[in-house]
Structure formats: C-alpha cells, structure tokens
Amino acid sequence: MFRIVIVGSGVVGQATGKGLAKKGHNITFVDINPQTIAKLRGEGLNAMTIGEVDWNAVDLVMLAVSTPSVDGKIVLDYIESAAWDVGRGLATTSNYITVVVRSTVPPTTTEERITPILEQASGKRAGHDFGVAMNPEFLRAVSNEQDFARPWITVLGTTDPRTREVLDTLYKPFGALIVHCTPTEAEMIKYVNNVYNAVKISYFNEVYAICQKLGIDGHLVGAAVARSAESMWNPLYGTRGGVPYGGACLPKDTVAFMQFVRERGWEHLMLEATIAVNEKLEQSVPAVPSPDKIDAVLQAVNARGTAAQPEDLAAEVGRSTPIVL
Numbered sequence: 564m565f566r567i568v569i570v571g572s573g574v575v576g577q578a579t580g581k582g583l584a585k586k587g588h589n590i591t592f593v594d595i596n597p598q599t600i601a602k603l604r605g606e607g608l609n610a611m612t613i614g615e616v617d618w619n620a621v622d623l624v625m626l627a628v629s630t631p632s633v634d635g636k637i638v639l640d641y642i643e644s645a646a647w648d649v650g651r652g653l654a655t656t657s658n659y660i661t662v663v664v665r666s667t668v669p670p671t672t673t674e675e676r677i678t679p680i681l682e683q684a685s686g687k688r689a690g691h692d693f694g695v696a697m698n699p700e701f702l703r704a705v706s707n708e709q710d711f712a713r714p715w716i717t718v719l720g721t722t723d724p725r726t727r728e729v730l731d732t733l734y735k736p737f738g739a740l741i742v743h744c745t746p747t748e749a750e751m752i753k754y755v756n757n758v759y760n761a762v763k764i765s766y767f768n769e770v771y772a773i774c775q776k777l778g779i780d781g782h783l784v785g786a787a788v789a790r791s792a793e794s795m796w797n798p799l800y801g802t803r804g805g806v807p808y809g810g811a812c813l814p815k816d817t818v819a820f821m822q823f824v825r826e827r828g829w830e831h832l833m834l835e836a837t838i839a840v841n842e843k844l845e846q847s848v849p850a851v852p853s854p855d856k857i858d859a860v861l862q863a864v865n866a867r868g869t870a871a872q873p874e875d876l877a878a879e880v881g882r883s884t885p886i887v888l
C-alpha cells in the first residue's frame with residue numbers, strides 16, 4: 564500500500580486517485596480550488612491544500628494539474644507552480660518520495676523543467692533523494708474511471724531503477740502491457756498518441772467530404788476501412804524507424820488517388836502532405852534498415868498469433884534491451 568498525494572484533482576487526478584484507492588492505496592487529493600476540495604470532502608474523500616500535507620506520510624506524488632494551450636502556446640505555469648510546492652514539501656522530510664508527472668506535457672518537460680524545480684526547491688537530488696517519473700494518462704474524459712480501471716497500456720518513463728520498481732509495483736495489478744522508457748519518450752508517446760488520433764479523424768473527415776461529392780456513403784467507407792486497414796492485425800504497423808513507405812501498392816495508389824481528387828478540382832490536404840513527406844524521406848533516408856529483420860519480426864509475431872512481445876518491439880526499433888516488460 565502506498566500513501567499517494569494527487570496534486571491537481573480534476574478529471575485525471577480524480578480518476579487516478581479513485582482508481583488507486585480501489586486497489587487499497589491511501590489517497591490524499593490536493594487542489595488549489597476550494598470548491599474541488601469541498602466537493603471531494605463531501606464524497607468522504609481525503610482532500611486538502613498542499614500546505615496541509617504531512618510529507619512524512621507520503622510515498623508518492625502524482626502531478627495531474629492542467630496544462631492548457633492558450634493562443635497556440637502551452638501553459639506550464641500550473642505544473643511548474645505545483646512542482647515548486649512539491650519540492651518545498653520534499654525539503655521537509657527524509658522520506659524517499661517518488662514524484663510522477665501525469666499531466667500531458669511537451670517532450671523534455673519532466674527532465675528539463677520539472678526535475679530542476681524539484682531539486683532547487685528541495686535542495687535534494689533526483690534519483691538519489693527522491694524519484695521522478697513521467698507516466699502519461701490515456702483515459703478518455705467520457706469514460707475516465709472505467710478507462711483508468713482497465714488500461715490497455717501503461718507507460719512508465721523513469722531514469723533510475725528504484726523509481727521504476729515503485730511504479731511497477733503500483734501498476735502491475737492493473738494487468739496492462741507496461742512500456743518502460745525514459746521520461747522524454749513517455750511524453751512523446753502521449754503526444755504522438757493524441758496527434759495520431761487527430762490525424763486519423765482529419766483524414767477520415769477529408770475522405771468523408773470526397774465521398775459526399777461522389778455521392779457515395781462516407782460512413783460506410785469509413786467503417787469498412789476501420790475494419791480493413793485500421794484493425795489489420797499488425798501490432799508494429801507504421802513504425803519502421805523513419806523509413807518511407809514503398810512496395811508495390813502504396814506509392815502508386817497514393818499518387819493515383821491524389822490525381823483522381825485533383826482532376827475533379829477537389830482537395831485532400833492530408834494526402835498531399837503524406838506524399839510530400841514520403842518524397843522528402845525518399846531523398847534523405849538511404850535504404851530500409853534491416854528489412855529482413857523487420858519482416859522476420861512480423862512473421863514471427865503473425866505466426867505466433869499473440870501480441871508483440873518485448874523482444875519483438877526491441878528488435879523492431881533496433882534496441883539491445885526490451886522496451887516492454
């Protein structure tokens with residue numbers, strides 16, 4: 564059982580805290596909004612301001628404060644302010660506390676901005692006196708508590724073995740695939756995950772518009788492609804180390820479909836960008852690295868009929884150690 568302080572008790576903070584409480588952990592919710600504190604107390608939960616936290620009774624802190632984008636720029640003020648508060652708390656105890664960034668933040672934020680603040684505010688050293696990790700949340704706002712209880716992946720970005728062990732102990736009972744990586748990789752995974760979803764939606768919206776112009780059913784096309792391509796059983800789909808697409812079909816069909824759209828005076832911005840990116844890569848990436856190895860990985864995975872294993876993914880990205888454990 565861990566004693567966990569959730570700093571930022573909104574959608575993610577509450578789903579995290581309530582989900583961890585169900586696994587038997589002792590949860591304290593912290594927020595700067597008095598109404599949030601009052602509401603949580605009304606539910607019989609332990610909620611307070613950060614000034615009221617007893618740092619000698621804390622094992623783990625989760626930073627789940629808001630990181631909004633305003634005028635096209637991300638605002639890190641809230642998470643930085645929370646990190647200063649936590650750092651000052653760390654200074655008051657000899658406990659080894661693990662500080663986990665749960666908020667969605669740009670790659671490098673944990674290591675280059677949050678860790679230095681924690682060290683400066685506490686006068687202590689990360690990885691030595693306290694742990695730092697980046698553990699992004701993939702839950703959807705509409706089904707947040709259910710998603711937290713039944714994760715499909717857990718990403719743990721750490722830099723020291725002790726922190727990794729603490730988080731393994733915390734998350735193994737949830738039973739999801741655990742990806743071990745660095746904090747910056749964890750931040751990147753979260754952004755790429757969200758952008759990938761945005762790309763897919765924009766792509767299908769453009770396709771839908773083209774279908775309407777053709778007088779055919781865009782819903783049907785989208786639903787069929789969701790089965791034919793998106794759910795094509797290939798866990799390593801699309802991740803080939805920065806290599807352009809090639810082969811017999813993709814280069815010719817993308818160009819042909821672009822021509823089909825252009826001839827009618829319509830637009831398909833996503834496809835234009837796709838072809839442009841691939842053409843640029845074809846000029847700069849000399850050759851497919853170890854295609855035999857990649858194909859062997861895929862064949863082995865397909866033959867086995869099970870999900871990709873740590874060794875598969877490690878081999879795919881050319882790492883000597885597994886990235887999934």
Ligand SMILES: NC(=O)c1ccc[n+]([C@@H]2O[C@H](COP(=O)([O-])OP(=O)(O)OC[C@H]3O[C@@H](n4cnc5c(N)ncnc54)[C@H](O)[C@@H]3O)[C@@H](O)[C@H]2O)c1
Nearest residue numbers: 571573574575594595596628629630641645666667700704
């Ligand atoms: N909402 C989602 O579905 C979702 C999913 C995954 C990740 N995320 C990410 O998780 C983070 C939190 O999102 P959310 O939707 O829970 O936000 P939210 O606005 O619901 O909650 C954030 C909470 O943080 C509090 N807060 C702000 N500054 C604080 C401080 N210095 N100290 C203590 N509390 C502070 C706010 O009062 C608020 O209650 C964001 O980075 C978001 O991008 C959100």
